[in-house]
Amino acid sequence: xxxxxxxxxxxxxxxxxxxxxxxxxxxxxxxxxxxxxxxxxxxxxxxxxxxxxxxxxxxxxxxxxxxxxxxxxxxxxxxxxxxxxxxxxxxxxxxxxxxxxxxxxxxxxxxxxxxxxxxxxxxxxxxxxxxxxxxxxxxxxxxxxxxxxxxxxxxxxxxxxxxxxxxxxxxxxxxxxxxxxxxxxxxxxxxxxxxxxxxxxxxxxxxxxxxxxxxxxxxxxxxxxxxxxxxxxxxxxxxxxxxxxxxxxxxxxxxxxxxxxxxxxxxxxxxxxxxxxxxxxxxxxxxxxxxxxxxxxxxxxxxxxxxxxxxxxxxxxxxxxxxxxxxxxxxxxxxxxxxxxxxxxxxxxxxxxxxxxxxxxxxxxxxxxxxxxxxxxxxxxxxxxxxxxxxxxxxxxxxxxxxxxxxxxxxxxxxxxxxxxxxxxxxxxxxxxxxxxxxxxxxxxxxxxxxxxxxxxxxxxxxxxxxxxxxxxxxxxxxxxxxxxxxxxxxxxxxxxxxxxxxxxxxxxxxxxxxxxxxxxxxxxxxxxxxxxxxxxxxxxxxxxxxxxxxxxxxxxxxxxxxxxxxxxxxxxxxxxxxxxxxxxxxxxxxxxxxxxxxxxx
Amino acid sequence: xxxxxxxxxxxxxxxxxxxxxxxxxxxxxxxxxxxxxxxxxxxxxxxxxxxxxxxxxxxxxxxxxxxxxxxxxxxxxxxxxxxxxxxxxxxxxxxxxxxxxxxxxxxxxxxxxxxxxxxxxxxxxxxxxxxxxxxxxxxxxxxxxxxxxxxxxxxxxxxxxxxxxxxxxxxxxxxxxxxxxxxxxxxxxxxxxxxxxxxxxxxxxxxxxxxxxxxxxxxxxxxxxxxxxxxxxxxxxxxxxxxxxxxxxxxxxxxxxxxxxxxxxxxxxxxxxxxxxxxxxxxxxxxxxxxxxx
Numbered sequence: 001x002x003x004x005x006x007x008x009x010x011x012x013x014x015x016x017x018x019x020x021x022x023x024x025x026x027x028x029x030x031x032x033x034x035x036x037x038x039x040x041x042x043x044x045x046x047x048x049x050x051x052x053x054x055x056x057x058x059x060x061x062x063x064x065x066x067x068x069x070x071x072x073x074x075x076x077x078x079x080x081x082x083x084x085x086x087x088x089x090x091x092x093x094x095x096x097x098x099x100x101x102x103x104x105x106x107x108x109x110x111x112x113x114x115x116x117x118x119x120x121x122x123x124x125x126x127x128x129x130x131x132x133x134x135x136x137x138x139x140x141x142x143x144x145x146x147x148x149x150x151x152x153x154x155x156x157x158x159x160x161x162x163x164x165x166x167x168x169x170x171x172x173x174x175x176x177x178x179x180x181x182x183x184x185x186x187x188x189x190x191x192x193x194x195x196x197x198x199x200x201x202x203x204x205x206x207x208x209x210x211x212x213x214x215x216x217x218x219x220x221x222x223x224x225x226x227x228x229x230x231x232x233x234x235x236x237x238x239x240x241x242x243x244x245x246x247x248x249x250x251x252x253x254x255x256x257x258x259x260x261x262x263x264x265x266x267x268x269x270x271x272x273x274x275x276x277x278x279x280x281x282x283x284x285x286x287x288x289x290x291x292x293x294x295x296x297x298x299x300x301x302x303x304x305x306x307x308x309x310x311x312x313x314x315x316x317x318x319x320x321x322x323x324x325x326x327x328x329x330x331x332x333x334x335x336x337x338x339x340x341x342x343x344x345x346x347x348x349x350x351x352x353x354x355x356x357x358x359x360x361x362x363x364x365x366x367x368x369x370x371x372x373x374x375x376x377x378x379x380x381x382x383x384x385x386x387x388x389x390x391x392x393x394x395x396x397x398x399x400x401x402x403x404x405x406x407x408x409x410x411x412x413x414x415x416x417x418x419x420x421x422x423x424x425x426x427x428x429x430x431x432x433x434x435x436x437x438x439x440x441x442x443x444x445x446x447x448x449x450x451x452x453x454x455x456x457x458x459x460x461x462x463x464x465x466x467x468x469x470x471x472x473x474x475x476x477x478x479x480x481x482x483x484x485x486x487x488x489x490x491x492x493x494x495x496x497x498x499x500x501x502x503x504x505x506x507x508x509x510x511x512x513x514x515x516x517x518x519x520x521x522x523x524x525x526x527x528x529x530x531x532x533x534x535x536x537x538x539x540x541x542x543x544x545x546x547x548x549x550x551x552x553x554x555x556x557x558x559x560x561x562x563x564x565x566x567x568x569x570x571x572x573x574x575x576x577x578x579x580x581x582x583x584x585x586x587x588x589x590x591x592x593x594x595x596x597x598x599x600x601x602x
Numbered sequence: 603x604x605x606x607x608x609x610x611x612x613x614x615x616x617x618x619x620x621x622x623x624x625x626x627x628x629x630x631x632x633x634x635x636x637x638x639x640x641x642x643x644x645x646x647x648x649x650x651x652x653x654x655x656x657x658x659x660x661x662x663x664x665x666x667x668x669x670x671x672x673x674x675x676x677x678x679x680x681x682x683x684x685x686x687x688x689x690x691x692x693x694x695x696x697x698x699x700x701x702x703x704x705x706x707x708x709x710x711x712x713x714x715x716x717x718x719x720x721x722x723x724x725x726x727x728x729x730x731x732x733x734x735x736x737x738x739x740x741x742x743x744x745x746x747x748x749x750x751x752x753x754x755x756x757x758x759x760x761x762x763x764x765x766x767x768x769x770x771x772x773x774x775x776x777x778x779x780x781x782x783x784x785x786x787x788x789x790x791x792x793x794x795x796x797x798x799x800x801x802x803x804x805x806x807x808x809x810x811x812x813x814x815x816x817x818x819x820x821x822x823x824x825x826x827x828x829x830x831x832x833x834x835x836x837x838x839x840x841x842x843x844x845x846x847x848x849x850x851x852x853x854x855x856x857x858x859x860x861x862x863x864x865x866x867x868x869x870x871x872x873x874x875x876x877x878x879x880x881x882x883x884x885x886x887x888x889x890x891x892x893x894x895x896x
Contacts, residue, residue, distance in 0.1 A: 356744030360737075445783075447775030462775055464810060465723050469730055471782040476734065479741040 003108060003150045004029035005093065006186055006551070008157040011035050014210040016067040018083070019093060020049065020196075022059055022189050027182045030063050030093070031189050033157075033196055034211040042086045044206045055195040064093025103545025106150040150546040154539065157212040159528040160190045161197075163553055164290045166532055166564065183534060237282040244275065266407040266506065269570060273513070274401070277303065294565055297518040302567070305517060306401035313405055314398050323395050327388035334380045334416060338373050341419075345369050348490065357483045365487055369423055376419040403509045410505040417498045424495035425590065431488040432588030434477055441474035492585065516565035520558070527555035639879045647872060652865035657831035658767050660861040661816070664838025666758055667853050669808050671841035673788050676797055683800035690803050697807075697815050704822045727806060735799040742790040750787050757784035761809070770813035781809040835861075 006021075006029065017037040023030050036045060045062070053060045065083055092109040165187045180188070197213045199205055252258075262268040277299045287293035317323050348357075349366035394412075398405035414421075443449055444467070449460040462470070522529050531553045539548040556564075575592070576584065584591050615623060615631050675681035698720075742750050760780040766773070785805035789798040820827045835857050843850030 358740060358744060360740050445776065445779045461772060464773065464778075465726050467773070467775060467778050468727060468782065468806065468810070471779045472730065472734055472738070472786070474779075475783055475786045476737060476741065479745075 001028060001148055003148060004153055004182075005095075005106070005150060006031040006153050006155055008032060008034075008212065009154050010157055010212045010214070011066070011210050012154070014066065014068065016069065017065070017210075018045065018087075019063040019066050019095065020060060020209070021063045022061065023063070023091075024182060024185050024189075026179060027185075029182060029186075031186050032063060033060070033190065033193050034209045035066050037208045037210065040207055046087075048207055052193075052196050056192050058189055058192050060193075060196070061089065062087040063089075064091075064095060067094075067096040068099070069096075070099070101542070101545070102540045103542045103548060104152055105544075106152075106546050108148045108150065152546055152548045153536070153551050154548065155186075155190075155551045157190065158218075159553060160187060161194075161212070162191075162526075163187065163528050163531045166530065166556055166560070168290055168564075187531075231284055234282045234284045237278060238284070241275065241278055241282060248275075265411050266509070267404065267411050270403055270407045270509065273570060274303070274403075294516070294519055295567065298516045298565060298567055301518040301521070302513065302515065303401070306403055306512060307399070309402035310398040310400065310405060313402060314395065317395055317398075323392055324388060327391045330387055330391070331380060331384045335377065337417075338377050338380075338419075341373055342370060344490065345373075348487065352486065357486065358480055361480055361483045365483070369426075372419060372422065403512050406505050406509045406512075410502050410509075413498065413502060413505075420491070420494050420498055424491045427484075427488040427491040428588050428590050431484050434481060434484050435588050437473070438477050438481070441470055441477065444470040445474055488588065492591075510569055514567045514569045516562060516567065519561050519565035523555060523558060523561045528553045530556040530561060532556045532560070635880075637880050641875055641877050642879050644872065644875055644877070647865075647869045649865060649869050652868060653861060654828055656861045656865050657828060657835075658770075658816075658820075660857045661831040661834045662762060662765055662767075663853070663856060663860065664835045665808055665812065666762065667838035667842045667849075668834075669785070669805065671838075671845060672804055673792075673801065674845045676792055676801065679793075683794070683796045686800045686804060690800070690807050694807060694811065697811060701815050701818055704818045706822060728803070731802045731806075732799055735795045735802070738786055738802070739790055739792075739795045739798045742787060747791070750791060754784040754787045757781070757787070765813075769817065771817040773810055773813055778810060781805065785809075 004027075011032065011034070014035045015037050017035045018040070019032050020034050020036055021030055021032040036048075049060050049062065052058075090110070094107040094109065095104050096106075097104045165184055196209075197211050198217070199207075199209060199214075200216050201208065201214050202216065281296060281299055281303075287296050317326075345366050349362050394408055395405075397408060440450070443457060444462065447459060447462070448457050450456075451458045519530070533554045534551050535554050536549045536551055539550050541547055581591065613624060615625050615629060619627065672681065672686065676683065676686065757780040761777045761784070764774055764777040764780070766777065782802075782805060785802060789801035789805075792798055792801060816827075816830070819830060839850050839854050839857070842853055
């Protein structure tokens, strides 16, 4: 039987006393949390332990005794042995250490059913000096009893207390799941024993104990100030949010056109998303559980970084009046784009790339699109006096965060390239109609038709007039296909360029929203707080003493940090796989490659 | 008696394998291959009857030739579209009259088409064709001439191959569509929209309405059927000959081989037929739903 004792490093040089901790059921191990020094009154110790147990919900008990004899403290051995009678336990550990030696010596006293303590010695070699017959029973007994081996695992108490072992269990345990592992129980025990560590050596209590905070409690002025300031701040933010949600809930804003617009504009989506975040942050109650705390911290840090970047952008834009520069170049740029489009259409109306188009259809389509461009340009020229003001005020909205500025940019690009979107829709619809017509008429050509009920192609006897008209239409559609296909191709390519640009903007907004900055910072600066596991190092292996190992925390890898702590967003992801996208493009269905996950509205 | 000549035992042999018999497993008696039937479904062809039936194929070939002739005339400007239109109209009316005259006295059981329905169909055809002919005219402008000729040839071949020679009256979809496609391709090469309209009407007449009339003639006036076929063949050869002599020769050869040579081959080769049938054939399910009605 191997007994593992988790021993805090701060108690390596503590004065003699009682070991207080917890036995971990199911495994042969114990966690030592503190050492209570002499002098003490056993009744007070028992009362103290019961108080601590009630406060921390951890099953504390006295594990055994610790002795580090200093000068003038001989004769403790018998005293220590008598202590085991005062604190009745199943097992009693007697750990002792000599000043000039590294290793500890541990004796485990078992209590058998009669109440007698039976001692088992921990030595590497068995005592073989019994020969008499009446000792054969004892020999047998000894041979039946196994040797106890003790391993001391040293751990840094402060780090283990602050650390969180992954994967995290949240809430109620599933009774069918495996019981928590030994390591998880150790970490949980230390983390929950906070009340035990609240007494330091300057307190005037009946008991003196040694633990990681016994030199003085840890605290920081900034943290305390922030804690004090956070409650009124939360209340203020909550009140502002209530006003904002009331404004958003006004019925006039819920009419159909406004609703449709606000679902399409990414700025509105970003606004509602940030409102949600602020609601999470502004709840005055403290965070419950590690995940909740990390989520809040991540949101806060992302928001602060976002606003900082936005302010940086504003200072760059408004210095030297760059914003008026941008506004002044916007209209000429739009004009230039329109001119390029016109040239493209003229090229298509001729003989593009040597392809022979159907002249009449070419002219019709080309003229139609040219007229549209003309309309668009007039609209832009109408708007040009207001553009500078709009941009000036719009740029100010970047103080709400860089993500806002990017969403605003994406929306403006969408508005400015609206005519390309219109052309794409026209071209795609025409092409789609043609493809459907062709496929249906091809079936008529062969004398078959589509059976909608059975979802298959069946033969069919058509009338003479159906056949006649069907063939005429088939011929017409077939010969007009190259022209329509070319227009469709050109406009789809243009639309895809715009979509890709918008997609890049959305992806960067998404990244800024969801990247867990706080968790990443924690991983880099205080890596022991996010633990994936532990590793052991051998400290001392002297013969005659127990094995000593040092437990070091293995931090979580950066990729698991990102995966675990990503803030869920209305993420923007490609809706179709490549194959489905190509098929849709080929048939002529309208393509919206980026789809937002819809946020649930309460 | 087995094949090895030894006298068999007294127990007669039965053609079963699930019973132990004193004979070996591969034993056969003299009733071997009793149920073999040779050339069961063979028909006795008579030469002239086959020639008569093959006349339909030749006739269809000549129809295509006539159509191409008309197109050649139109393309060279020797035939004006108005005259073609009026002739087509006249022929249509004559054909319609003949069709009605040859209607069988006994009602076939299903309701015949009313005059109104026929008029409606004719109106739809004409209006559609007239309305679409400017569009149809410009369809193959950008396609090269060789491609157009090749497509038309392939389509006319498809028409000939898939024509329902057994029962031409409801026209087969693929054959009619292929012929119309070819006519649109050829018609779009003509100089004007009216030419295209005339061409299409002519195609409709030749490929859609003429087989119906032919079917009626074959059913009800079999004596005249042969004469009609011969007339069509002569018309085809003659018409093609006026434009393209080589083509006429080729057509005559083709007609001769299809109508005279192939039936000869069919009849002569019948005697080399050697089919065997027996109880080992796959069962054929004859769907005879008649016995459900009794």
